[in-house]
Amino acid sequence: MAWSLIRLVRPSQWSKSVFVLVGPAYHVADMTPTPTAAQLWHELGMPALLAAVIFALASSAGYVLNDIRDIDHDRAHPRKKNRPIASGAISIGQAWVFAAVLLAGAAGLLLAIDPGVRIWVALSVLAYFVNVSLYSYKLKRVVITDVMCLALGFVIRVIGGCAAVQGVTPSSWILICTFFLAMFLAFGKRLGERRVMEDEAPTARKVQTAYTDDLLRMLVVVTGVGVLLTYALYTAEQEHKFMHGFNLLLLTLIPATYGLMRCLVLLERGVYDDPTELAMHDRPFQAAAALFALITLILVLMVHQGASDGPVDQGASGAVGFDRIVEIAQR
Numbered sequence: 001m002a003w004s005l006i007r008l009v010r011p012s013q014w015s016k017s018v019f020v021l022v023g024p025a026y027h028v029a030d031m032t033p034t035p036t037a038a039q040l041w042h043e044l045g046m047p048a049l050l051a052a053v054i055f056a057l058a059s060s061a062g063y064v065l066n067d068i069r070d071i072d073h074d075r076a077h078p079r080k081k082n083r084p085i086a087s088g089a090i091s092i093g094q095a096w097v098f099a100a101v102l103l104a105g106a107a108g109l110l111l112a113i114d115p116g117v118r119i120w121v122a123l124s125v126l127a128y129f130v131n132v133s134l135y136s137y138k139l140k141r142v143v144i145t146d147v148m149c150l151a152l153g154f155v156i157r158v159i160g161g162c163a164a165v166q167g168v169t170p171s172s173w174i175l176i177c178t179f180f181l182a183m184f185l186a187f188g189k190r191l192g193e194r195r196v197m198e199d200e201a202p203t204a205r206k207v208q209t210a211y212t213d214d215l216l217r218m219l220v221v222v223t224g225v226g227v228l229l230t231y232a233l234y235t236a237e238q239e240h241k242f243m244h245g246f247n248l249l250l251l252t253l254i255p256a257t258y259g260l261m262r263c264l265v266l267l268e269r270g271v272y273d274d275p276t277e278l279a280m281h282d283r284p285f286q287a288a289a290a291l292f293a294l295i296t297l298i299l300v301l302m303v304h305q306g307a308s309d310g311p312v313d314q315g316a317s318g319a320v321g322f323d324r325i326v327e328i329a330q331r
Contacts, residue, residue, distance in 0.1 A: 004089040005098060008067070009060035012280055016059065017052040019154050019178060020161035024048040026300065027168045044165055050113060051121055051164035054106045055157055058125050061102040062132035064095050069136050076203040078196070079273070103129075117163055124160030128153055143210035147190075147219075151182035173234035180226035184260070185275045187223055188267045191216040195270030220267070224260055231256060241303045252295050259288035 024044050067074065067085045074086035084090040090098075106125060113121050135149045158178050162168045194201045194213055201208040232253060239247035262285050263275055272278040278285060 001090075004084040008064055008084045008090055008095065008098065009102065010063050013059065013063065013276060014056040015276065015279065016154070017056045017157065019157040020052040020055050020164075021048050022158050022174060022178070023162035023168050023170045024165045025296075026174070027165065047113060047117075047164040048161055050109055051161050054109050054113075054121070054125055055128065055160060057102050057106040057109070058129050059132070061099045061106070062129060062136065064099040064102065065133065066136040068092055068095050068099075073203065073205065076200070113164060114166065117166060120163035121160055124156055124163050128156045128160065131156065141206050143207055146207050147183050147186040150186045151179050154178050154182035171234070173230060173237065177227060177230040177234060180223050180230055184220060184223040184227055187216055187219045188263060188275050189273065191220055192267040192270065192273035192275070195267065196273040217268075220264060224264060227260060228253070228257060242299055248299055249296075252292050252299075255288040255292040255295070259285055259292065262288065 024047075027044065064085075067083055070080075071086055071092070074080040074083055080086060085092065085095050110118060110122050110125070131149060131153050135146065135153075139149045140146045155175055155178050158170050158174060162170045190205070190208065190211055191213070193205060194208065194211070194216065197203075232250075235242075235247060235249040235253065238249055242249040262282070263278055266272055266278055266282065266285075267275065272282070279289070
């Protein structure tokens with residue numbers, strides 16, 4: 001029973017809560033003066049992680065409700081038929097109780113959020129859960145709307161993470177890029193399902209009757225281009241922070257492009273039917289994601305340290321002096 005309940009909450013899907021941390025992570029570059037480690041944890045780290053856990057619990061409750069709703073379709077899916085509810089390991093009555101427990105846990109953790117921002121985090125979580133419920137009970141069977149509904153859930157996560165930290169507001173670029181990335185992942189999942197299940201795909205996901213292989217390929221490419229384009233424009237907008245001869249933030253485009261293209265290739269081949277599973281198991285993709293995170297972290301910390309130390313020497317091009325960058329990096 002315990003193992004079945006753990007599987008029911010889909011802990012592997014909690015990785016999606018990383019979107020809750022996006023806004024607070026980029027906010028580090030704008031924090032002045034330099035906070036101590038304790039201040040950084042108290043003002044930014046702890047509330048952001050609390051929000052991530054709250055969204056993880058809310059998303060797990062949504063998965064439980066979705067599995068209750070989709071029990072018949074899941075039994076026809078080669079992988080989903082082993083889910084706890086579809087396999088009979090957890091009864092529908094037990095699943096309803098467990099969903100209520102997860103939501104109660106999320107509500108309890110909201111009390112640990114700063115009272116000044118608690119209402120905004122609560123509204124974000126409520127909006128997320130309403131969106132998930134609408135998806136599970138109606139919108140998942142409406143072509144295109146199903147994917148847009150999922151993408152909105154990721155955007156709400158970003159907004160909720162920003163709401164949890166005083167003074168953090170999400171930029172338009174981050175919200176737009178998140179929206180396109182989430183649609184890319186959702187369309188990619190549907191394409192992967194068609195590759196793995198072929199003609200049986202509509203038996204596991206009814207909306208697959210409205211999609212075709214060619215349509216999904218086109219939608220995956222369109223949203224993938226949208227992701228890279230919006231992120232590239234974001235890096236260009238931030239060049240005043242990361243300039244040294246050229247915009248150093250552009251370096252993050254290399255692993256970002258590789259990771260996205262790697263995802264597309266493996267889904268097209270039918271190696272995975274879910275980008276989340278791909279992210280959990282494909283080593284080259286994980287390496288690209290780790291490199292992206294590492295480069296971004298280093299650059300954000302460099303900019304943050306440079307801003308805290310006051311004005312820096314700049315050449316005619318407005319670039320930060322290389323010696324100064326090395327000094328900051330060494331610290």
